[in-house]
Amino acid sequence: MAAVKTEGISPAKAFGAALRAIRRRNGETQEKAAEAIGIAKSSFAKYERGEHEPSFCVLQRIVEHYKVPIEYFLKFNTPATSNLTLLLDIRQQCAELEQLLARAAELTHALRVLAEKGGGAP
DSSP: OOOOOOTTSOHHHHHHHHHHHHHHHTTOOHHHHHHHHTSOHHHHHHHHHTSOOOOHHHHHHHHHHHTOOTHHHHSTTSHHHHHHHHHHHHHHHHHHHHHHHHHHHHHHHHHHHHHHTTSSOO
């Protein structure tokens, strides 16, 4: 997934774009994200729209929830952050691949058991 373009927009709008992008990437609704962070949904929505900026404590909880460095939100339009976004995408794809490999191993084992019992292919 490409980095969100934030050139020429306010820091609050850039933060909101970054927050929206990572929330969507994690498949969360605003309501679920707000609940996980411990804030009102209306506050979360205002952060995403760039209408308000979170306090440092709330920002820390957001960073912990999404397991990203704080720079992900503070310098979203820099080349380093573009690389961070790419690395986060790769990390997510690796996790998905690990799940697929684990499932493939389970299926392979099941096929072997069936083959040993004479009930299927080797």
